[in-house]
Amino acid sequence: MTLLYTALFMVSGILLLTLVLLLMFREPILVTFQPDVPQFKPGLGLDPKQFPVPAPTPDTKPIEVSPTWETVRSAMSQSAVILTLMGAASAVLGWVMAGRALSPLRTMAERTRQISERNLHERLALTGPRDELTELADTVDSLLARLESAFEAQRRFVANASHELRTPLAMMRTSVDVAVGKPVRPGEVDVLAGKLREGLDAADRLLEGLLLLARAQNEGRQEIAGAPLAYLAIAALQARSEAIAAKNLMVEHRLGTESDPVMVWGNPTLLASLVDNLVDNAVRHNEPNGYLRITAQPRGPYNPVRLTVENSGPVLGQDRVARLGQPFQRLGADRTSREGTGLGLSIVAAIAVAHRGRLLLYAQPEGGLRAEVEL
Structure with a gap:
């Protein structure tokens, strides 16, 4: 942004000085000369009659002076020096103004970098006048709000589903125990009960893992x-x-x-x-x-x-x-x-x-x- 500001200033300055020089040296310059009148100073031991005052010349006409290439070259060199100094000053001012303009963006980037799935409740909350930057910050805040809602819904679903699945699993395990506890039962019941218990144990471990994962993500x-x-x-x-x-x-x-x-x-x-x-x-x-x-x-x-x-x-x-x-x-x-x-x-x-x-x-x-x- 500083380079852009400086480049635009230099281009504008060159165009402005070019137009000024063209307008100045396009036509001869009219110059009016007024003859110098010697001034008498008393106290020097001189006779004032020896210094007659010339009569005024009211009909003095202006003289046309045509600029020479030396004059144009001198004016251009002085203009170049001034333009260079002003260009350096514009670069410094451009750097300062660019920093002030980009400061809200740096603040937003730093705050966004610190926000993760663990602290989605935080917001940018950019202060200042209502402009494009505050609109961008509000858009990011609304996006964070939607993400927070989605994450919370997912975590609640995992936790609730794990809790709800415990009841039917407990009922299945109880039914297996009742079937195995009967005194008269086919031999296939024991084999089937062993396989069911193995599957129920795996499901219990899975639910415990899901509950622990949801707790780690929610409670922290x-x-x-x-x-x-x-x-x-x-x-x-x-x-x-x-x-x-x-x-x-x-x-x-x-x-x-x-x-x-x-x-x-x-x-x-x-x-x-x-x-x-x-x-x-x-x-x-x-x-x-x-x-x-x-x-x-x-x-x-x-x-x-x-x-x-x-x-x-x-x-x-x-x-x-x-x-x-x-x-x-x-x-x-x-x-x-x-x-x-x-x-x-x-x-x-x-x-x-x-x-x-x-x-x-x-x-x-x-x-x-x-x-x-x-x-």
């Missing part, structure tokens, strides 16, 4: 307390001790010390679910005789708390690994696989975002996955 950091990562990680490992022993996994952990237990602040229930899902994912998708490493890096002056969970496994592609933070994304080709619900890492990502953090997933060159959570 409403309940704030301190939580030591070492305690959460060890509790998650103890809860899966049988699965770890079955796969003969080598577990390594560096979770701080008693004096520095790597504390994080947030919702204790959600943070426990975050660590639990990371450990569950690392154990569930590990290979026999593999390894599981958990590292907690304390917060530094300029660094957040970082929890890293690494596990062995097959070699994965980074492009596919990056999608695991989305709901119902699995690396297996069979979407009907019972290895988890496909919500574990998406729950971790939602809880991390709710605590102003993020989940980073990396495919390890030797195989397996490294999950890093920054809080």
Whole structure:
């Protein structure tokens, strides 16, 4: 904008000076000469009679003076100097005015950059005169309002649907228990009951995951307390001790010390679910005789708390690994696989975002996955 202002000023200045010079030097200039009259000053010892005053010449006629190329060149050079100085001044003024004109846009960009799905209730609320910029800000605010309404409707639907589905699942489980509890029953009933219970357990895990995901997206950091990562990680490992022993996994952990237990602040229930899902994912998708490493890096002056969970496994592609933070994304080709619900890492990502953090997933060159959570 500064360059545009300066260019327009220079073009306008050149046109203006060209017209002025053409009008000035198009015709001869009329000049009237008045003869100088010597002035007598007393006190110099001179006779005033020696300095006669000439008679006035009322019929003096103007003289036409034609400009020479030297005169035109001199006028053009002086005009160029003045135009250059004014051009520099216009550049400075253009920079100032462009900054003032673009200041509302910078404010809008900064506020928009800070708005995410976690704080869609915030608005730009641009103040000032009613012009095109305030209309743009109002349009963005109305768009944010529609997005907030859509997000809230989606979250309420997930939470309500999960709650509503619990009742028919409980009725189905009760019916299976009643059928199996009869003293006289065909042998096929036990087989069918086992399959139904397996499906009902998977549905229960899926509903629990959906409810936890909806809670992480809705509640966020409403309940704030301190939580030591070492305690959460060890509790998650103890809860899966049988699965770890079955796969003969080598577990390594560096979770701080008693004096520095790597504390994080947030919702204790959600943070426990975050660590639990990371450990569950690392154990569930590990290979026999593999390894599981958990590292907690304390917060530094300029660094957040970082929890890293690494596990062995097959070699994965980074492009596919990056999608695991989305709901119902699995690396297996069979979407009907019972290895988890496909919500574990998406729950971790939602809880991390709710605590102003993020989940980073990396495919390890030797195989397996490294999950890093920054809080």
